[in-house]
Amino acid sequence: MASFKPTKIQVYPKLGEKVTQDTLYWKNYKAPVQIKEFGAITNIDFSPVAPHNFAVTAFTRVHIYGPFSQEPVKTFTRFKDTAYSGRFRSDGQLLVAGCEDSVVRLFDVSGKVALRMFKGHTKAVHVTDFTSDGYQILTGSDDYTCRLWDIPNATELNTYQEHTDYIRCGVTSKLNRDLFITGSYDHTLKMFDARLDKSVMTMDHGHPVENLLLYPSEGLLVSAGGRYVKVWDLLKGGQPLVSMKNHHKTVTCLSLGSNGQRLLSASLDRHVKVYNTTNYKVVHNFDYAASILSLGLAPDDESIVVGMTNGILSVKHRKSPEESKETSGQQRRKPSYRVFVKGKNYVPKQDDYLVSKPVKQHLAKYDKQLKRFNVSKALDTALETWLRRRKPEITVAVIKELDRRGTLKNALAGRDEQSLFHLLNFLIGNLVDPRFAPVLVTTAEMILDIYRSVIGQSPVVDRQLLRLQDLLEREIDYQKDLLEVLGMLDTMFASSIPRKEVPCSGISRSNGLGQGEASTSRPQLQAT
């Protein structure tokens, strides 16, 4: 006598990315806080000193937000036109910002009025930064020049006119007060030494350069332009090290996280990608609602701030250790089994005579019902709230098993309003899931057959049926679209594969079938 074979639960392959340490780390953020600004957010800069406020440059103002505030703690509004590039000095006391009206303004973080105004550029200034000693300011402008200014007497120290297009990014060295690098829309990066009158190094990025980033060690330079992120080795005279093309639109912003272990890039394609800086592979990906113009990362990755073209500032805060522990603790099961192992862990000695006891087969609830041929009850058990929400594959497997036994109709019939509602709810939730569709479509057809006569008697059921109909219509449209795309792809592939003559024997050629070209394609099948 064979024992009862339990229902086979199909194991489906886990879709999506693999869970790695990185995904766990970068997913450990709370839901984002969204703040609406007046215009596109062009720059985000974190204050180097605690509590790490951040300056957000959007439209004609620069807001300073505290780490957890939803309202700006400070606002600078004295701009005549769109402000650009609000940046903190290394002591967090001063803030500089460029403007569309070509005037560069310097603010005291605690004050309101500009301390200094640097006038000299003829066009909009998109780049401003403090040198490492904190007494000079670097600016880059759309008039193709970059200039150095002295803060105390607000005078222009030097002008460099080497770029042949707009200068849209630049960084100063944190270690050397005389070095700075600018990137321009003429595709070049130029490194300047304030002690000389011309650039000391030029690198060709190949695309208009949107952003620059220096490693803390300042041996490596990262540039973003076009769809490319490139890493340059400055110590080897500006040799290109890596070129990454992971975005499908222009990369607008770069940032370093985890103490230089991870590099983040944001793009107009609405993604933020996290790279491992040892092998420059993408380890994580964030999706946002709109094209991203600016990105800021708080020290120790405490928060990720992203500014978008639609003026929405999204702030994600890291979960505190207690919070993250709480969620994992809920999933862990209580060690209740230990209570029942009494005597079971006894190891027999050598001379002991072992009397084997038949092992009791443990059956799930629905299997117990199936064993007794209680088909309706088995379906009821499989449709319990927890099971149908958390493990729809079990519910589907039981339905499939009932179908195999030829008793699915009996199990579905004779239900009251409440259980029919649950059943339809489950169908609506899972019908379009490609893993379950074959089973659930037959189920849905059966339900419609059985309950056709009672349609219109219960508003609850009717509403569910309408939802089901709506869902199916949408799914059919979706499938149509997919087929269209597939057809397009097929034509594209067919035109790209070179035609090849197949050698044929004399016999096969004679029958007119010989000149065949076999259509072959690599599979995209998954094995379970």
Added chain:
Amino acid sequence: MVEHGDIRVVHRGGSKINFREPVITNDSKFLLCASGECVKVFSTSTEECVHDLRGHTDLVTGVIIKPSNHLQAYSCSADGTVRLWDFTDGILIKTYVIGHPIYSIHASASHEGVVFVVTSMHADKRPDLLQLVAVHLPRSGDQMVEARELSAVLSDVSSNPLAIVFGRGGEYIASTKGLKLEVYLFRKQKAYSFFLKEDNKKGRRNTFTCVACHPKDDCIATGHEDGKIRLWRNFNQKKEYTYSTLHWHHSAVSSLCFTPEGTNLLSGGIESVLVQWRYNQEDQREFLPRLGAAITHITVSPDGSLFFTSHSDNKITIIQSCLKVSAAIQGLVKGESVTTDLMMDPRSKSLVLNGKPGHLQFYSLQRDKLLYNLDVVQQEYIHESGLQQFEVVKAAFDASGNWLATVEERKQKGAEVELNLKLWEFDEQTQSFVLNTTISAPHEAQITGMCFCHSTDNQTTMLVSTSKDGHFKAWQLDAQAHTEAADERPSWSCDFVGAYHSLVPECCCFSADGSLLAVSFQEVVTVWSTASWELLTTLSQPPKAIRNLCFGRLSCSKYLLGTTGNNLLCCWNLLTCSLEWSTSMDVSLLLADPISENMAAFCRQAGSTDLFVFKPSEPRPLFSQKAVCPGKVTRAIFAPREEMLESCEESSQWLNRSQLYFLTQHMDLMTFTTKVEEDRLMASSKQLVIDDSVAMTPFYLLLGKHRQQDSGDAQSGISTERTPLPQGSVAIKELLQTPAHVLPSTSFLCSMFVQSLLISVTEPREENKATEEEMESEKEEEDSEEEMESGTTRPEQAPLGRHAAESAAPALTKAQVRELRRVKKLDRSWFAGLLDS
């Protein structure tokens, strides 16, 4: 039928044992089953077949124990004879010729010298008009007796033996047919008939299926098509009979049986649940569920301690009366069709085919025994007729036997075909196949062919499946590096999908070295390189589709053979990509011997099948035989032999290294044997003849025989004398082959052994004399044996085999023979000493 006198087509095992009710002997030690043209005697304690009672020339249709002598049994057959057997020794005692085909046999203790048979007495021999006839068996000393004294008891009876039963020690006989129950009372010489209404409500039917009588009470239990059991009482009158109805079975009750004391009623049906009803308290019932397959017969041993159920999957289950399964006798499971091909498991050298629903069976050809069933589907089988279940439709082994691929399929009307491709890995620890990968819906339509790449040097195993969806897919085992987690085993995934002009692929075949794959797409054969998946060439022989495809082996590996729908057998040379030769024959099956160049083709010719064995490189066939069997042969297999035959005759050389098995239309497993092989088989079977009433243990083999020898030396030598094998005496061999733990201590044996040697040295002359005498006496024995042969009525195999073995021995020189005899004499003396001590 036989063209080459040397090669014969013989039945090889796997016969049905569930055709008729198994009969249990009074001491519950043996079980008698009608099995094809013979009756098999099984031991209930060891489940081994101890005798084949051969003699009938047609299907055996019934077996009963002779009521007056419980050591003899009657068997009846469609050849029109009833034979009386001594089943403990396997001897045919008498043959009664009736003259008409017999469908079943019945007897009771109160009718001595009479057996009741169901036969058609009419001249036109219409099988639907059967009669129950009492046959008075004449008392005569002759072997062959014609039974002339026939008297009809009941007319228009069912051919099913379950529909006729004796009641209450033979006072009456109950017979059912259709909707009629007929009871014949012997004392009153009167028959009463009871009719049921044809109740077609809800499609249920009232037809009787089986009948059983209570042994003590006047009560008849009948089973019905709709699953009801009716208990009839008061049936010895026409009017006031009563019946009560029991209903548990949801479909037809196939068998009913009362226990000997009448306390319980057992019933079974397609649900494969044995139901035990308490007599007179019918609401108390006990169940034994999941017996594996539909119950066809139920028998109870005379002491009531054991129940025997035979099942539709060719199995007899032995159940203790506490409803606990104690053992099972399993034969080769033969469903309606073999959907998987016949295959050889490279490891166990067993025949593999689909057996029970959802299972693969491994059947040992050498031992004629089912080794085990592999549960492929792993789902609870619902025993209900008309239900579409998963069936194993394709299976394939790789060359080393490490991997097994199975395809299971479930067709449902109106729904898509459900397909699962499963890959099983052989687990050394458990010595069985363990599921490695399940691929659900590997193709969109039914899979038409599947094969493994058979090259042994290739590191990666490859599987190719072809499907009606117009694609063929290559599956490969993933490299270990692909899976990152350590606990994850490598699994199979799709490597390549190929198609050709959206034609449907039919057969696929790998070349011997695994570098080429041939896939037939209707009338075109495409040849692909497995390394790059490039289409290398196409071959075709229009206008009909290719049916079989096969690469040559070894020296003929450059040839690709195929058969087409318009009766052509083509051989292409792959070096020139052209047709080498073709011949017109209607080949139903083409297969290659895996260890030689030989190919076998079964051809249909005028209602029967011819066999041709040939080499692709040679124009003349090696062997051909007309009319191998009637009907079409669709499944066959070359099974490699365990030990090679040394046949030098040209026509039988192809059988030297492998054996050809095939399945006929009627699902009989047949094979070809040569004379040499038969002789060898006889010799070995003779050695194994043992008294089966004693359990066969190593101790028994060692000691029992020698005790017999000691006691039987003085008598005629028939049972004791045995030619020693050239390798050494039987006793020494057995001593060496017996497990050490069942022997006495070595020091004990050694001293005796040495002592016996010493004696022989001191008395050499006497010894010599003794051996000479022995030789002479043996010669006499031989003569007497031959004399007896002519007189004996035993089945002719035993003496023949003995003779063959005897004649095989004298290749030795006289000196060697003498030496052998001496050794034999020696060991017997010391061993006898050991026994006496």
